[in-house]
Amino acid sequence: MDVRDVSKDPQYLEHLQKYQQMLADAQAHEGEHPENMKSPQGLILDFTIKQMLYDRIPANAYHFRTSFMPPLYAPCITPFEDLKKATIKDFTFETHHRGFYILLKAVTSPLKQTSIMVIAEDEDGKVLLLQLYNQEDQIMSDGRLAEGTVILVKEPYLKFMADGQCGIRVDHLSDIKFLPEHDGLVPLAWRPQIMEEDITANDWKIKGNDLFNKGSYYLAIECYSKALYSSPTHEEALTIKLNRVLAYLHTSQFEAALRDAETMTDSEQSEKALFRKAQALYHLRRFRESCEVFAVLAREYPENDAARAEFNRAIARLAEQERGNYQFDRLQLEVERRRPPLLDHATYVGPVCVKLTESRGRGLFTTEGVRAGDLLLCEKAFAYAFHDGELPSLGLFLTVNANEKTMTLGTQLDLVSMIVQKLHKNPSQMETFNSLYSGSYKSVEVGEVDGLPIVDTFLAERIMSLNCFGFPRSSRETHIRSTSEREEQRITFHDEFLSCGFWLLASYINHSCYSNAHRSFIGDMMIIRASQDIEPNTEITISYKSPLAKDSMEGRIDLQHWGFECDCIICQVSKKTEDTKLAQRKKFRDDILEAFRSDNKPGIKEIKNMIMALEETYTHPAAEVPRLSIWEGYLKLAGLYAACGHPQKVIEFALKVLESLGYIIEGGDIPHTPGTRLIVKKWGFIADPLIECWMMLFSGYRLLAPDLADAALGYAKLCFKICVGEDETFDTYMTSFQGF
Template sequence: MNTHDVSQVPKYLQVLNIQKQNLKRAQSFKGRRAISKKSRDEGLRQFMFRQMRLRQLMNKKEPKSSKEIRSSFIPSAYAPCIASLKELSKVMIKDLYIETHHHGRYLLLRTVTPTDIMTAIMAIVEDEEGRVLMLQLYNQGQELSRAYHLTEGTVIVVKEPYVKVMADGDYGLRVDHLSDVRFIPEFGSLVPLSWRKRITEDGDFSNSWKMRGNDFFNQADYHLAIESYSKALESSPSNEVAITIKLNRALSFLKTHQFDAALLDVEEASCGPEPSEKALFRKAQALYYLQRFRESCETNKALSEKYPENTLARREFERASARLAEAGIGKYEFKRMQLEARKRQPPHLDRGSFIGPVSVRPTKSRGRGLFTTEAVKAGDLLFCEKAFAHAFHDVKDTTRNLTLLINAQKDTMTLGTQAELIESVAQRLYRNPSLQPTFTDLHHGTYKPVNIPEIDGIPIVDTFLVERIIQLNCFGCPLSSRETHISAMTSDATAKKDNEQYHSCGVWPLASYINHSCLSNARRSFIGDMMVIRATKDLAPNTEVTFWYKSPFNRESEGVSVELKHWGFRCDCIICQNIQKTDKTIVIKRAETLADLERLFKSRKSYLPKIEETVFGLAETYTQPASEVPRLAIWTPYLNLAAAYAASRQPRKAVIFGLQALESLGYVIDGGETPHASGRPLIVKKWGLMIDSVVGCWMILSGAYHVVAPGLEAQAEEYARISYRICIGEDQTFDETYGKLSERLDGLLPTAK
């Protein structure tokens, strides 16, 4: 939703077609032995030369073009290895075959070059016989070379290796699943004697390994520290030493975002009658980062009571308490969040998720959906959810390239950070298996994942399941909906902004259960990696919550309903049904009339009665009441007329067309007509569709009422505030964005930013 889909863009279609040709050519090599066309020395020389050239370019510090794009290709899906390593037999490079998954086998390799990073982590590796091959590790994180010291001499096991034809026509190993590659520490039993480094022991093995772990930790080599601490625990330490080692390892797990493992270590280390200060503090942190805020608060409270001098613990308690308040009652400092989102890079906010009066239930025909559990009013907060994972692209940063993610099997291409998001989700699930059900329970179409949670104590994460879920549940998102709102209000085509495509993206699990409808009753907005969902209408209990995946605006005048085949269904809402039933001659007439209106509004020689007459002609092409079927094509002309009459100081006319504009979107409004009966309130009896320019429409009405019906001025502004709250997610910044001192008719302040 709102991701930058370029599947039909000609210049990208060329890339897709080339990739398809490459895949077809690669299949012609299937079954041949993977004997490289290059000698060992030639392969190493070319790899190192390329690295040298990259370093030279980086040292020049020349700004990259923001239009520079790199490609990432999704291969045909294959399952991760679910066999234990002891069930696999070793194979050598000479026995590998091209475009083949070598089931039941494993490769033992050693890196012979530093790493290179493009869309994958790459290095030249050798087997025990000295034969070399390119290794490409996908979804491993760009910190891999730093975190694992993946440099010359690193020993690696690749389970069920897959050899592919690379872009340059040579052959290489591709690993997509995190659990299909194992990094073997230098002291591992699989490391051949000829590859081993001499390790000096002092006789006390557990203490020796603990000290090695401490050294690695102090060097920020946390993964090697974990391996050393684990080796120390295998060396039968005393109970007291074991507790110290587990606490040290827990801190290393926290540093590497392995919060499940950290929690397990501290719980084992604090199982006695008197948990230590370190154990309680690290337990509270692990629970916090797993978003188990209540348990974190309880642990922090116990810590503060037992160790009152620990000021850091008190601050952690306050932080966890703030998250608990957010998650419990939806109490957010939205204005502060807006500021933080602009300052943080990436804009990942330290906030909890609030789940309001909604729950997931089965629907009659569209799987699961989200339903209200109690009555809510337009503008009410349904939930505010922190992203499960979020990949941010800063449009101002010219040093980061966009990635073209290509799925040749499904003929889809997206431009943005989707490849980064796949990696981020896979990493998070791998590091914290307790989070897997939250993500893997999301809709994934017909894809059949493996059902083995772990092998040899290693979590199994199916990368292709991750990719499929992201494809169907990913949201493109701006840095802030307030920024896009201001941009939309200063644009001549505000309705088109609702179909804007973004390069940043994320996954919000609860929001993924909301089904599509063009007659949406909720709206999503963003503040950094927080998604805010508010009701756009008054909703009764047990009402299904819907929003649009793609905006229906501009579809009506084109005579086509919203295209949703990506999600495997067609929208059958009353708007789409009406579009399908509308005679083609009417569609053509509407398009021609809209073109005429656009010319009339732009022409300085046009006069308002002529425009008004043309708008009435457009209205006559509709037969059903707007309260039943919104008249989307007429919204903008009505709004423009209201603004034009307000500018020409004809406030009564501005009121007439401002109300008609809202009514075209399905609003039913009582008490807004002029002349106005004193004491009669302005009431929205039924809310219609919500788009950014509805806020401006209410502000135009408020300004007009100031002259012809002062009693309604504040009421219209209050409806503008509610509409703003729905569009932006909050109204704490309304007075900084709109006001009576604005020179604009819609009240947008020039200082709004």
């Protein structure tokens, strides 16, 4: 939704064709044993040169990297005890070697491109390229993949590489394990000299502490775990476990941290234990429980200033979670300061619930009646991949999915990795995530093997691609830029975005071109507000793609990616309208907008005639079916009259803007009857430029009907709240509006 889909863009088609050819060439070697492989020295030299060249890419270079999704394959779900050991000579190209595993040792430092790569050797001394996808960037520097690391790969997939060499690609996190040097699976020739039986629990703890202090938290966890299996005293065990809790917190393994913290009895709940337990609960978004633990901590250890500050933070999150008490103006300030704009705030679920729809699976429904502008949902992103246009050196990914024949430009590849990592670290969220719509993809039904979670990367990718949202850093920022920049430079409200994120609950909201709710963003917080008055037990809808997009004809939006057709009233009428009339309507609209852009603008009378001709292509009343092709012309005409200082005409055409979009307005006509109120009897289609429309009405009424000005300003503020997500910064916005 609003992501940069370039599947039909000729500029990028060559990448899809190139990959399809590479795939065909590779599959032609299926079943062959690797031959004519480079010597280990030659392969390592080539890789080292590649590392050196990659390091020399200018910091200010704007580039995108191309990532190809491989043919789909399932993660290994066979228990390790049932796998057989093999080496490279046993493998064949383009084959998933089910029932086998291989041990490899890294013989170079890693390189990060679209994957994390390293040259590795097997026990026979044969070398190949190992490509690891969806790994954390920290693996490059925290020692887990240092030269000499031993890696276990389950059911390896041997690829025929473009240069004729062989490589192993690993997409599923559970298919790989980094073995600590003391692991019994490490071959004798690759083991250190010190025998582990000579190491005490305290030795392991000290080693873990040293690694922790170096930022090697995963390796520290391995040492702490080994210490706990090395017969520590009771006091040693408590200290070791507390240290492991802290390491788990540093690696975002919050469920594991809480599990360790909860194994301590009440008498063992020290100051550190309580503090770390409360932190784990906080990061798991269990704010009420976190506050309860912090309350005990505050009572037992009142001098702990850090705990008091954390307690206050948890209280603020609880107020947001339970009552929707946000200080939105502060959120806007936080977004301006943060890169990426990840905000520490809670999810608020308003008067909504998930229910089955009649024909589109599950959806989000109101539990009570709501008014336009009411907050339905304010959700913290489950995962959020931000592209900062001010830092082009970070680059972008062109993700080519030959399975679906789609291409996207943006941060989707990063988003998949973030989702997979989060599920792997905190697997209790997997059931909710995996139940979301995934199209026709069928995943394995095993959630855990050998005590470790199984996260299907391709299921995550399918769910992500069908449910993610493209977004601006701030909807308010985007709106202000769109109204302040010159016409040809404006960001429009139907832009596709390079950043993308995933919001679990918002994923249940189904599409309608004529939606009754509107989404906006403040950093990684998605805000859903009602854009119309909604009755209880009514399904909430948003637009996956805006029907206002330049290249769309009314009701003719391509929704094939999601596998359905919209049946809203706009689409129903469009299907009954001849294509020639829709094309004629689009041409009229384009001609009108071009007339306003032209240096030699036609006269106002001629523009009015053009708009009237466009009006005549419609037959249904606008109050029933919004006239999406005409409102922009009216808005520009109102702006033209505002520039000429004709407030009565501004009011006339601003009201026509609203009426063309399905609004029913009472009491707004000029001349005005004193005592008559300005009321929106029915809300219509919502769009960002309507804020400007209401502000023009406010300016006009202030001159010709002052008793209506406050009502118009109130509706401008309400429209701002719906489109931007909040109205706390409206007064600042209003001061920049150029009225009469």
